[in-house]
Amino acid sequence: MLTRISEAIANVHTEQTLENIHKALSDGFRPIQIVDALRKGLEIVGQRYDASVYFISELVISGQIMKDAMNILNPYLKGESFSTKGHVVLGSALGDMHDIGKNIVKMMLVSQGYEVDDLGVDVPPERFVEKAKEAGAKVIGTSALLTTTVPMSADVVKQLEKMGLRSQVKVILGGAAVRPDMVNSYHVDAAVMDLMEGMQKIRSWMAT
8 A cells, every 4th residue: 555655646646646545544554654655756756857757747746746645644643753864944035925946845855854844935034044943954945936036045144144053054045046156146055946956965965
C-alpha cells in the first residue's frame, strides 16, 4: 500500500493518491509511514523534472496533491515525531502575492526530508528573521516574481545583521525577476532563476 502511494503521487495521480491514503489509514498504517511514502514519491517527481521528463505543470500538480494529502493526515499526526535534516524558512517577499515557485521549492524540500516553515506571500523582512530565529533555520528563501519586490531581500539581510544572526543564516533569492549579479547588489548568498540550481545551493548549505 505504501508503495502504491509513492507511485501514485510520482505519477501525478490525484484521486489515486488520496484514495490510497484513506485505505492505508483504514488498514492501520501509521500516518508517519504514509508521509514517508509521499516524500519518496515526491523525490521521484523531482528526479523526473531534473531529467526533463516532467515540467513545471507536474511539479505544481504534485505539490497540490501533497497539500491535499497533508490536509487528510494532519489530524492523525498529533504526537508523531519526524526526523528532519533541518529547517528552511520560505516566503514571497513583501508586496509579492505570487507563490507557485515558492510552493514548488517547498514541495521538493519536504520530499528530501527538510522541515519547511512556509510564511506565505507578502512577507515583511523582519518576519523572515523572526521565524528563522524561532526555528533555528539555517536558510531563508525569499521569492520574488516582480522586479519591485526583489530589493526586499536586502532588508532580510539587514534584519539578520541587526539580530546578530547573519553568520548563522544563508539567504537565497529566487524568482523570475532574479539575476545572478543581485548577489552583490543585495548582499544575499545566492540569487537564482533556476529551480534545480536553487535546490543544490540549499542542500549544500544545509549539509554544513
